[in-house]
Amino acid sequence: MKTVAQLLKLKVSHNQQVHTIAQDQMVLEALKVMAEKNIGALPVVHNGALVGMVSERDYARKMVLKGRSSIGTPVSAIMSATVITVDSQQTVETCMNIMTDNHLRHLPVVEHGELLGLLSIGDLVKEAIAEQADLIQQLEQYIRGV
Template structure:
């Protein structure tokens, strides 16, 4: 299986950019960025370091269901503070295991303290399907003696 570094290079140019937000910004700003960029989560970055992650799920469960306002609530109030990250050397398979076991949909990629990318479960599933399709093709060619 490919490594995270290889997978990040394969992503479309528009999907390689990582959109972030600061912990002091309001949840409404995070929602506006997520909607504009068509993403489901944003790493929360302070002083160049990932300090959290906020997702649409956090908004729904920690704000809407509790009757709080997205206008006056800072991201730091509802973000997940214990962020699980991976480095570029991890395999796609390892990342899928982490995401499945921890029930995550987004996984920040950090190398030497610097945020390099954000993987979604969709990115990983797409790659796994592509690799399986290639393996099937190779096995069919082997069976046919090609």
């Protein structure tokens, strides 16, 4: 099973950088970045440190349903401040379990206080499927005696 470090290397090779937003920026700016980059969440940083996550879900529940304005509301007002993170040595399986148990769609990778990357549930499912396909191929070759 691959580690988070191996997955992040694959993402970097595909030019998938981590987009972040500052906690004092307005929600409208976060929405623009998410729409432009076709992503569902942004890590919120302050002085280089991860202080929260803001997602489309946060926007729907904390802005739209409460009738707030995206123009005058800072990201800090709607972000999830309690962020579950993993380090780069975790496995895909461990990350999937964390995300499932905590109903998360995005999992920041942090090491020594530095944000290294962001994994989506899609990243993990794609890798799990690839690993299963490899295992099936190996088993088929074993059965055939190749």
